[in-house]
Amino acid sequence: MQKLLLLLLMVVTIHAAQRQNISQYQLDNGLEILLIQNPALPMIGVNVIVGVGSAYEDFSTSGACHLLEHMLFNGTETRTQKALYDDIDRIGAYNNAQTGAYFTNFMMVTPAEHIRQGMEIQADMLFKSTIPEANFLKEKGIVLEEVSKSLSESNAQLEQNLNSLLYKGHALSLPTLGTYATIKALTRDDVHRFYKNFYVPNNMRVLAVGPFDFSEMRQMIQEIYGQAKPDNIALPKTDNWSIAYDRINLSPFAAGKSFIRSYDGQDEILQLVWPLPENLQSVALQFLDDRLSELATDYQMQASSKEMAVEMGTLSSPAANFLLLSLRFPKGIPDIEAMSRSVADFLKQADLSVSESELPAKANARRTFFLQNLEKPHMLGIYNAPLIATEGIDAFLQTFEKNEIIRQARQLKKLQINGPPMTIIHLPFEKQAQNEGAIQVKTEIFTAKDGLPTLIVRQNSASDLIAIHYLIGHKAHWQSKYGENAALILHDCIGQRLENTDNQKVTETFGLSITVNDNPYIPMDDIYLHPDFGYLRIEGINDDKEKLIGFLNQALLNFIPTQAEFEKALTKVKGQKMSRPSDPAREKFKSLVNKIVYQPEALAAGPADLSYKQLIAFAKNYFQPANMIISIVSSAMPETIFPLFAEFKGDAAKNELPVLEKAIQLHSKAQQIHENVNSARAYLFWGYAREIAPAEKAPLVALSLLLRDTISFQIREKMGMAYSIDAGIEIAGERALFYISQGSRSENVETLRKIYPDFFKAALFKKTTEADLEKAINMYLGRSQFRRLSSINQAFYLGHSYYFHRDIHADEAFLNELKEVKLADLMKVARKYLKVKNPIEIIVQ
Structure with missing residues (x-):
């Protein structure tokens, strides 16, 4: 017994030595915590991963997790929606969320000095949201816009077709966003029950990265998140339907069977699917994805038909793992049986393993990937939320340890693709019918x-x-x-x-x-x-x-x-x-905007x-x-x-070539282009161009921030007529474009085009205060700093500044200039430029 204890002590000591910058523990209320210290970062990122996603839904609740994610940004017991947004912007924070099959991930990234306020806001959202009835219909409208946007993309339709076959009888067969019918049917009480059931600390895991002191961070987490009460989680029970990790009602894999499905695209697509062993772990699946990508290129090069695109990869979940091969044919599938036999024979003979000589390189690449994402805390959460939610924090940490990487990679050693695949043929509807922190x-x-x-x-x-x-x-x-x-x-x-x-x-x-x-x-x-x-x-x-x-x-x-x-x-x-x-x-809309708005x-x-x-x-x-x-x-x-x-030297430059940038076009009269295409979704552009003084760039950018927020809040948050919207002021040299560009449902077009001109009036900002301006600028500066977190992005901005401005500090200088903009500067450019002249209206629907 003493030998065993001594051995365990040695293992724990070695393990701890490898993780001196890591602290892992659990609060009394069940909340699991992982802290990773990175003293060189200027910001701290906190990801809270909730153990619920679309895999916990059925047809009556499909889309509830994603809609709930939206509703948590609509107000709490202590903050209205506006106060919530204001508090976030005031500290220059990035606050976002994502919903997957087995998780909902909430990301909060703030400058290090504001992390307490950031975590207080996040905890308020997670544990004290009110799911306000007044905002519910509006938020449903936004989600319906997101569903509309998704369904306009052919790849989303293909994914839905595929999932409905592979996961029949399981919640994974339903789209994460939900459908038009399910979203419209959901009530505020449905979503509130979902919230109260699943959003408890014992169903959450916290991943925090940044330049914090361990003891201070642990104390703040205890004070902020440790007060939430744990509770039992009741899993929905539905006859003939499986959720989460249950597979009782999951239909058996349809080996050797063929299915035909329709989608709103242009190419004919042949997909072949084989089941993969259940014991393949996350690193092995990632290595297999890399190998399949190489094999896709190899197969395309040797294939007799060059008029096709080849993609290979894996589909993985706790319910089942699959290998998916897709062949896309713009001119139609030449011979389905011959193509299926050809690619099946190719995969049967392929070596899918990682050679022993490659393993050190693969392990180092994983370590590099981990180090890269330690510089981008939000991406660390985005990439790893699925694994953390389904297998836990220890499984996540092990995937970056050399021995564990090699062990998992060896799971591919004897992997072979045998047996008949499931075949899905997708046919287009058309063809069927016819930084810088404290360290110096x-x-x-x-x-x-x-x-x-x-x-x-x-x-x-x-x-x-x-x-x-x-x-x-x-x-x-x-x-x-x-x-x-x-x-x-x-x-x-x-x-x-x-x-x-x-x-x-x-x-x-x-x-x-x-x-x-x-x-x-x-x-x-x-x-x-x-x-x-x-x-x-x-x-x-x-x-x-x-x-x-x-x-x-x-x-x-x-x-x-x-x-x-x-x-x-x-x-x-x-x-x-x-x-x-x-x-x-x-595509038609983008072509018209480029042609009318910008110079050739x-x-x-x-x-x-x-x-x-x-x-x-x-x-x-x-x-x-x-x-x-x-x-x-x-x-x-x-x-x-x-x-x-010194030896990286070539021919000296003979002539200094000019740097090319997109130029905005000035029009002498109004432009109005309306085009009809066969699409349920409409695309709208409205705006006008003006000449500006270069010295006015900073106040114009500040005006753009307020303008964008006003337009977005009105059209998206109040009217529910957009999932995303691009608006504001684009500056190119000595010209500026004042504009709105968005997609929406066709029935919204007439309402939208009538209200666009009203946004471009100086009177709209007569109640704007210095505090409003400061909030908008801090929000922009926070997001700008967010983009400059990683070393490689800092390198990009240094090169970009020199290429376009011949000054490596141009990027930083402009951000400092923006900090100095006052309300008087803002109102001056608003009165000068918010005067519509020769407007451009482009509508494709």
Whole structure:
């Protein structure tokens, strides 16, 4: 017995030593807590993960969890909805939530000095919300808008078709948002009962990350969250229906059976599904997803039909795990049986395991991923809420331990895909019918000369990461000459090279995370999308900067893609284009807005077809060190980084090319464009353009913040006529666009277009106070700081500031300028510019 106790003590001691910055415990009321200390962050993030989601619903309550999430932002016993929003904005906080199948995650990120107020607001929402009847119909309207928006996206329809077959008899077969019918039928009392049953501390887990003192944070959590009373949770009981972890009524997997379903898209889609072993854990499933992504590209390259897009991945839940393969055919499925046999044979022969030699690299990559998300506390919660809710905090922590990663990865060793799949054919309706915290941060710039790149180096002595951001300029100029997708394809080739088998032996040392292209499908990535520059984002462990930078210099200098890399990238880009969800009405709307609101592009897009020879010529001009701004954030001193790039040298720039930015168009008369398309959803733009003085940018941005909030609150919160809305003032050079842009149900169009002009009047702000202005600006500054949390994003903004303003401090300087805006400045620009002249109205419905 003594030996056993001694062994356990040793294990616990070693475990604790590995987690010196982690504190894990449970309050008396059952609330589980995980604190992760990161002293270099300027903000603290607190995620509260509630153990309830759409997997706990039936047809009578479908959508209740998501609607409840919305209602918790509508007022508490001590705060009205307006007071709640004001208190959040006053401290510059980010307050949001997400609903999944097995969880609802509430995120609160605040500047470190305001975390007590942030947690008090969060606890007020979680335990003392009133679910006000007065706001209930309005919030149902917003959720119905969200359902409408979701159903206008073909991928959401495909997902619903698939889930209804795979999870028949289980709550997972229902959409998380609910349906039109279920949302309309829900009453305030239904949602309130759901709230009282599930929102108890013994059904919650807290994940907090930031620069806090453990003892102070524990005391605040006890005082703020520890007062909530625990209670029993009553799980709904429904005949012939399973919820949560129950699988009694889940229909058996329909192996060998085929189904035909309809959706509102343009392509014919063939999906094949195989069951996966229940014992595959989260890391193994993630590795399997990575491997399947590689196999999808391999299969597409060898397939006889090039007119298709291939996607492979997993679907996982506590109820069942599946492997999903999707083939998308713009011109129709050529031969269903032949295609099914071909891909089934391909997967049967495929090696789905992770080789022993790759395991160290995979473990390091997981560690890097964990370190990256420690810098973005909200993302740590977003990515891991499903695992924390279903398996607990210990399971979450284990997924970032090397031995556990390797153990789970080995679960794939003997995995084979055998047996007949379930087949689903989706046919379009149409075709059927017819930062900076307390630690000192140092930043220096070394400007380009003699063929060298411009280097911007920021030292953060507390960081274990090294983040390297390559901004490659004048993309539009060189693409207009060689090919419209040349940068996209070249960057993909670079990614292939950096991650190939030979280079893996080097990159595994650093656990590199490499991003070579934008993801246009993720809205939060929009800040990085720009037609005039491309980028590489590289993050890794900050152990040996000399070796890492030396490796990157050698790999990237005079980079010439191989023919095989080019062909693989070309195949991938074509596949992505074909896989892009289609909403013809929205695409038509975007096209009209670009044409009417903005000036024509200064450069043509370039040839649509890109040859291997053209790509090489493009690379020699575009991917030159002298055309790069390289921003590095690490613990190293700037003067030690600069010499490491001495050999990263190419041809000196011959001519200084202009930086291209989108320009706003001025009209001499009103513009009114109405177009009808076959869509149940309408898209509306209303606005006007004015010339402005550049010195007025800061007060105009402040006015934009108030204008956006006023418009959004009226149309979304009061009228329930939008799920999301884009409004305010867009500034480009010496012109500004005053506008509203949104989607809505078609029946709302006439009401909306009548009220738009009323928002653009200075009288609307005559009751605005200094406190209102301060709240709006602090909210903006908080969100701006939020985007600059991670080292790689700080590197991005440094490079962005220099590229567009030739000043690495331009971004920071503008934020400081915004802080100084007074109410008199605001009212001056409001009286000057809130005068409608030559309005533009674009409606597609």
